[in-house]
Amino acid sequence: MVDNASRRGAVDFGLPLMVLAFAVIGGFMYWLMGQSRLQDELRLQEQTAEVAEDDFGTASTISAVDLQADATQFEGQNVRIVGLTAVSMLGTQGFWLGLPNGNPFLVSMSEQVIAEGIAVTLGQPASVIGTLLVRTDSAVAAWAAAGTVSEGDQLVAEFATHYVEADQIVMAAGSGGEGAASGSEN
Numbered sequence: 001m002v003d004n005a006s007r008r009g010a011v012d013f014g015l016p017l018m019v020l021a022f023a024v025i026g027g028f029m030y031w032l033m034g035q036s037r038l039q040d041e042l043r044l045q046e047q048t049a050e051v052a053e054d055d056f057g058t059a060s061t062i063s064a065v066d067l068q069a070d071a072t073q074f075e076g077q078n079v080r081i082v083g084l085t086a087v088s089m090l091g092t093q094g095f096w097l098g099l100p101n102g103n104p105f106l107v108s109m110s111e112q113v114i115a116e117g118i119a120v121t122l123g124q125p126a127s128v129i130g131t132l133l134v135r136t137d138s139a140v141a142a143w144a145a146a147g148t149v150s151e152g153d154q155l156v157a158e159f160a161t162h163y164v165e166a167d168q169i170v171m172a173a174g175s176g177g178e179g180a181a182s183g184s185e186n
Contacts, residue, residue: 044083044125044172059129068099071162074132079164081105082127086120086171090157093148094166095120097128106135106163114148118169130166139163 059080067074067081084097087104092114096104107128109118120126133139140157143149149157 040172064100067105068101068103071105071132075134075162077132078130079132080127080129081107081164083125084128086122086124086126088122089120091143091149091153093143093146093153094163095122095126097126104160106157106160107166107169108139108143108163109166109169113166113169119171120169121171125172127170128164128166129168130164132162132164135160135163 059078060074061080061082062074064081064084081097084099084105086095087098088096090096090106090108094106094108097107099105107126107130110130135157140149140154143157144151144154
């Protein structure tokens with residue numbers, strides 16, 4: 001028979017060590033999730049830097065707050081809008097960016113950008129470079145004549161007072177994928 005006299009009073013550490021192992025694994029997974037988010041943010045910053053270094057050096061970066069306050073001050077200017085989220089599509093002609101006050105802002109894709117077939121992903125941040133224009137009935141009629149907006153989209157576009165005619169669009173990377181870019185990046 002085995003003499004267990006020397007083990008008398010010893011504690012069985014199996015259960016506490018198992019709980020500790022699960023806690024360490026859970027903490028590690030939480031840390032990895034944070035690192036993944038950090039990488040996504042860094043990737044967006046890199047893509048934004050690429051947009052900033054493009055051939056559109058004359059584009060002035062405007063903040064979302066300035067855009068929602070008064071877009072008339074930027075009429076006819078080549079502008080850069082960075083990091084706003086794509087919230088809705090406008091046919092195949094364009095999409096809406098969400099401003100901080102909850103209102104949408106219209107982005108119309110130029111013929112070149114439409115021809116490139118950039119995929120706009122709703123819910124993802126986008127950087128846009130283009131000319132800020134006043135929305136006119138003739139512009140909406142031209143989109144309808146081109147077949148890029150439906151009758152319902154025409155009614156929705158009537159609510160926009162201004163829009164950006166985008167020459168370049170960079171969508172932020174989705175979950176682990178590369179971002180989509182358009183424009184003259186040769």
